[in-house]
Amino acid sequence: GDSVTQMEGPVTLSEEAFLTINCTYTATGYPSLFWYVQYPGEGLQLLLKATKADDKGSNKGFEATYRKETTSFHLEKGSVQVSDSAVYFCALRGGTSYGKLTFGQGTILTVHP
Amino acid sequence: EAGVVQSPRYKIIEKKQPVAFWCNPISGHNTLYWYRQNLGQGPELLIRYENEEAVDDSQLPKDRFSAERLKGVDSTLKIQPAELGDSAVYLCASSSLAVSSYNEQFFGPGTRLTVL
Numbered sequence: 001g002d003s004v005t006q007m008e009g010p011v012t013l014s015e016e017a018f019l020t021i022n023c024t025y026t027a028t029g030y031p032s033l034f035w036y037v038q039y040p041g042e043g044l045q046l047l048l049k050a051t052k053a054d055d056k057g058s059n060k061g062f063e064a065t066y067r068k069e070t071t072s073f074h075l076e077k078g079s080v081q082v083s084d085s086a087v088y089f090c091a092l093r094g095g096t097s098y099g100k101l102t103f104g105q106g107t108i109l110t111v112h113p
Numbered sequence: 114e115a116g117v118v119q120s121p122r123y124k125i126i127e128k129k130q131p132v133a134f135w136c137n138p139i140s141g142h143n144t145l146y147w148y149r150q151n152l153g154q155g156p157e158l159l160i161r162y163e164n165e166e167a168v169d170d171s172q173l174p175k176d177r178f179s180a181e182r183l184k185g186v187d188s189t190l191k192i193q194p195a196e197l198g199d200s201a202v203y204l205c206a207s208s209s210l211a212v213s214s215y216n217e218q219f220f221g222p223g224t225r226l227t228v229l
Contacts, residue, residue: 004155036220041222042222043116043117043204043220043221043222043223044156044204044206044220045220046217046218046219049217089155089156091155093216099144099161099168099169099216100146100158100161100169101148101156101158101218103155103156103157104155105153105154105155106153106154106155
């Protein structure tokens, strides 16, 4: 079945540091890939998405590129802020799981001033 | 536009007691999802509705869990009786079948259940 694996956390960075959170997936067919963010006390919010190979999703300075050859969708940001502290989830939809999202385990990001 | 509304936000019960969660999706969204998120894990789908019809309930533990979506709008998820292992956050999400929305799922804030 479909699965998503994220790098183990938590990740702690200083403000303005470069961020990478790794995500790899297993799926049949051609899934769509997503990054969701969960701020403390809030629900999951879609951060960015990519629907086909080589697509780059971007939002709020975050980027991720759909790499079919390496089955990866790594999240990057060039300069993190304290306000980026949250839990980040990589997810996929499609393949054998049309309609539902299959999530990774989440990565806790803490950014210090 | 109002988002997905869930209630209650928190619930603490004794094991073997029943509990129910309520979800009101975004107006006009045909599809409604219930996910369960265990501590330190990503959400996992329990059930998906297209209007009133449950089209994917393969992960719903049917011996103790039930759900309904009468009139294709609000939905209720019930557990009876609750077990210690049911402690988790229960998330509701909704999406539109409109082509332009690309079926993006919008999540509510969740209900945090603690079973003692």
